[in-house]
Amino acid sequence: xxxxxxxxxxxxxxxxxxxxxxxxxxxxxxxxxxxxxxxxxxxxxxxxxxxxxxxxxxxxxxxxxxxxxxxxxxxxxxxxxxxxxxxxxxxxxxxxxxxxxxxxxxxxxxxxxxxxxxxxxxxxxxxxxxxxxxxxxxxxxxxxxxxxxxxxxxxxxxxxxxxxxxxxxxxxxxxxxxxxxxxxxxxxxxxxxxxxxxxxxxxxxxxxxxxxxxxxxxxxxxxxxxxxxxxxxxxxxxxxxxxxxxxxxxxxxxxxxxxxxxxxxxxxxxxxxxxxxxxxxxxxxxxxxxxxxxxxxxxxxxxxxxxxxxxxxxxxxxxxxxxxxxxxxxxxxxxxxxxxxxxxxxxxxxxxxx
Amino acid sequence: xxxxxxxxxxxxxxxxxxxxxxxxxxxxxxxxxxxxxxxxxxxxxxxxxxxxxxxxxxxxxxxxxxxxxxxxxxxxxxxxxxxxxxxxxxxxxxxxxxxxxxxxxxxxxxxxxxxxxxxxxxxxxxxxxxxxxxxxxxxxxxxxxxxxxxxxxxxxxxxxxxxxxxxxxxxxxxxxxxxxxxxxxxxxxxxxxxxxxxxxxxxxxxxxxxxxxxxxxxxxxxxxxxxxxxxxxxxxxxxxxxxxxxxxxxxxxxxxxxxxxxxxxxxxxxxxxxxxxxxxxxxxxxxxxxxxxxxxxxxxxxxxxxxxxxxxxxxxxxxxxxxxxxxxxxxxxxxxxxxxxxxxxxxxxxxxxx
DNA sequence: CTGAAAGCGCTTACAG
DNA sequence: CTGAAAGCGCTTACAG
Numbered sequence: 001x002x003x004x005x006x007x008x009x010x011x012x013x014x015x016x017x018x019x020x021x022x023x024x025x026x027x028x029x030x031x032x033x034x035x036x037x038x039x040x041x042x043x044x045x046x047x048x049x050x051x052x053x054x055x056x057x058x059x060x061x062x063x064x065x066x067x068x069x070x071x072x073x074x075x076x077x078x079x080x081x082x083x084x085x086x087x088x089x090x091x092x093x094x095x096x097x098x099x100x101x102x103x104x105x106x107x108x109x110x111x112x113x114x115x116x117x118x119x120x121x122x123x124x125x126x127x128x129x130x131x132x133x134x135x136x137x138x139x140x141x142x143x144x145x146x147x148x149x150x151x152x153x154x155x156x157x158x159x160x161x162x163x164x165x166x167x168x169x170x171x172x173x174x175x176x177x178x179x180x181x182x183x184x185x186x187x188x189x190x191x192x193x194x195x196x197x198x199x200x201x202x203x204x205x206x207x208x209x210x211x212x213x214x215x216x217x218x219x220x221x222x223x224x225x226x227x228x229x230x231x232x233x234x235x236x237x238x239x240x241x242x243x244x245x246x247x248x249x250x251x252x253x254x255x256x257x258x259x260x261x262x263x264x265x266x267x268x269x270x271x272x273x274x275x276x277x278x279x280x281x282x283x284x285x286x287x288x289x290x291x292x293x294x295x296x297x298x299x300x301x302x303x304x305x306x307x308x309x310x311x312x313x314x315x316x317x318x319x320x321x322x323x324x325x326x327x328x329x330x331x332x333x334x335x336x337x338x339x340x341x342x343x344x345x346x347x348x349x350x351x352x353x354x
Numbered sequence: 355x356x357x358x359x360x361x362x363x364x365x366x367x368x369x370x371x372x373x374x375x376x377x378x379x380x381x382x383x384x385x386x387x388x389x390x391x392x393x394x395x396x397x398x399x400x401x402x403x404x405x406x407x408x409x410x411x412x413x414x415x416x417x418x419x420x421x422x423x424x425x426x427x428x429x430x431x432x433x434x435x436x437x438x439x440x441x442x443x444x445x446x447x448x449x450x451x452x453x454x455x456x457x458x459x460x461x462x463x464x465x466x467x468x469x470x471x472x473x474x475x476x477x478x479x480x481x482x483x484x485x486x487x488x489x490x491x492x493x494x495x496x497x498x499x500x501x502x503x504x505x506x507x508x509x510x511x512x513x514x515x516x517x518x519x520x521x522x523x524x525x526x527x528x529x530x531x532x533x534x535x536x537x538x539x540x541x542x543x544x545x546x547x548x549x550x551x552x553x554x555x556x557x558x559x560x561x562x563x564x565x566x567x568x569x570x571x572x573x574x575x576x577x578x579x580x581x582x583x584x585x586x587x588x589x590x591x592x593x594x595x596x597x598x599x600x601x602x603x604x605x606x607x608x609x610x611x612x613x614x615x616x617x618x619x620x621x622x623x624x625x626x627x628x629x630x631x632x633x634x635x636x637x638x639x640x641x642x643x644x645x646x647x648x649x650x651x652x653x654x655x656x657x658x659x660x661x662x663x664x665x666x667x668x669x670x671x672x673x674x675x676x677x678x679x680x681x682x683x684x685x686x687x688x689x690x691x692x693x694x695x696x697x698x699x700x701x702x703x704x705x706x707x708x
Numbered sequence: 709c710t711g712a713a714a715g716c717g718c719t720t721a722c723a724g
Numbered sequence: 725c726t727g728a729a730a731g732c733g734c735t736t737a738c739a740g
Binding site for chain 4: 027
Binding site: 058060061062063064065067068073075083085086088089092093096101104105106107108109110119120122123124125126127128230231232259262265266269287288289291292293 | 412414415416417418419421422427429437439440442443446447450455458459460461462463464473474476477478479480481482584585586613616619620623641642643645646647
């Protein structure tokens with residue numbers, strides 16, 4: 001492009017052919033060097049010359065051309081139903097970390113709580129991803145998927161049969177929470193669930209209800225409500241339900257996520273319900289904000305970063321053709337008790353202190 | 355993994371050639387139909403036959419092959435320095451919405467507060483993105499970039515010369531905040547900044563300091579500290595700085611983000627500093643949690659979703675070859691006053707209402 | 709309106 | 725150790 005007529009304004013893409021010409025070798029050799037596959041296949045001085053040419057020209061292997069030739073790209077797609085949950089940001093960070101720089105992380109975002117539909121999935125797959133990570137899926141989505149690419153599931157309890165999974169032991173955390181509330185003397189409780197039909201939420205609820213029942217806490221079906229993972233939505237639902245609950249003697253409400261719990265906290269303040277004296281509140285996630293909410297929110301801590309890391313690690317093994325060994329990974333969860341459930345200073349039972 | 359010798363287990367990819375064979379046309383015709391470029395170029399009944407074959411076979415245009423032939427992919431890359439900020443989740447949602455389904459959103463994630471380096475950028479560009487969105491960049495990164503693809507900047511005050519930008523009027527919000535604190539009678543203040551060398555933070559700080567000074571609030575250089583956007587880090591920095599500030603008579607601290615402010619709130623509670631009586635605290639972002647923090651956090655509201663939407667819209671125009679018209683877009687910000695700044699130490703205003 | 713053919717940039721057997 | 729060539733799946737002038 002030294003002095004032609006039609007000067008194309010875009011800085012010409014550097015191709016392997018250009019590098020080859022400069023180094024005095026074939027494009028095949030350039031490819032070998034650029035991909036580090038020189039072992040016993042390229043002469044030392046050719047390696048050096050190609051490297052030099054690559055550096056001088058600023059050559060980068062074209063991702064598209066390479067993907068087409070190899071039949072697979074370097075893209076890892078992460079499908080998740082709720083990017084707006086801060087919990088998720090940590091999961092992403094963990095994935096990114098364990099995946100390393102040779103894979104590009106493509107985040108598939110949909111409406112909050114929704115999963116991509118069959119069409120979207122096909123479009124995603126047409127990118128020939130090197131691997132797939134699916135967070136908090138439901139069975140329906142996985143059936144649509146039928147991915148030919150390596151696939152790892154995150155936070156997908158009960159769906160281990162579809163693919164290797166990294167799970168959180170949310171059931172254990174849920175039980176700890178129920179036990180904690182029982183120990184504090186609560187007898188009547190409510191549950192604010194997430195509307196998404198995601199398995200992890202079903203497990204949280206079931207484990208909580210079971211443990212609560214076994215410890216003498218009543219949570220009648222009418223005291224289980226569902227909202228989207230949104231502070232405002234949770235607040236509104238709670239506002240609507242609270243009068244009935246109060247009449248029924250409810251003194252504790254467990255929420256499927258901290259975000260739901262924030263909504264309850266917010267509405268409780270508006271309604272003048274004292275936390276925790278009149279009502280104990282708790283959630284799942286242990287988001288950073290739960291330490292500064294008013295009052296501090298008792299929450300089941302979920303190791304988000306570790307979840308992402310572990311999943312990325314597993315996927316990487318799969319993409320490198322290694323096997324995983326049977327049995328999924330399950331990460332521990334634990335209850336973090338804060339002011340929102342702490343028995344009033346005056347006595348064990350909230351009622352007793354009145 | 356049934357048990358055959360070399361049974362290729364992956365369900366064979368459906369290609370344009372297969373569709374062509376089935377419909378009794380050439381692959382060129384299939385391409386035309388699949389891309390909706392039939393106007394006056396394909397006979398009606400051929401269109402129908404191809405469509406039928408596409409449906410029967412479940413054909414999807416291969417993204418890689420298509421990208422290589424076209425010279426550009428359907429990927430839009432979103433580069434952002436801090437995915438862990440919940441603010442950002444809303445930006446993404448806005449982008450996704452305005453971009454529509456024909457573009458795939460690829461999120462480039464790096465260490466919190468860091469930008470991809472030259473190498474990373476090249477790797478990203480080798481994906482031949484249809485467009486680029488860069489959130490809260492610094493000048494250095496943009497100079498590295500030199501993108502041949504359409505590019506739109508988000509929240510990049512002062513960098514409009516690099517590319518079309520959608521900005522937030524953070525300076526106005528910062529001034530409102532300074533005015534609010536001055537009105538409440540504060541004379542000595544501090545500022546907790548973000549360490550990232552991002553322009554938006556420089557603007558926030560400069561506007562705040564200027565307005566504060568003009569209204570008789572002193573913020574000496576020693577009272578400006580910086581931390582990463584992290585509750586714990588902000589808390590630690592505040593803990594370290596507070597004794598000095600207190601001695602100097604500081605009664606208000608403005609923070610570059612709500613996340614920083616949560617850290618201050620948290621540490622203040624630990625240290626027994628009463629908010630807002632002893633210390634007023636405020637941030638930028640107006641995250642959902644700011645309504646439920648203890649106390650509610652005064653914050654400069656930033657329209658995150660609108661920011662993403664507008665940027666996606668602009669980029670889309672660019673990618674479709676339309677022009678943008680001069681002058682970037684700037685979105686309003688506004689101060690939301692809550693409990694964390696509502697009383698004045700000296701008793702000027704709110705104190706009177708006690 | 710239609711199809712044969714070139715070409716996008718790369719990788720990988722293959723023959724030397 | 726090396727390079728010519730086929731091929732990845734598609735799009736787009738081009739000739740008919």
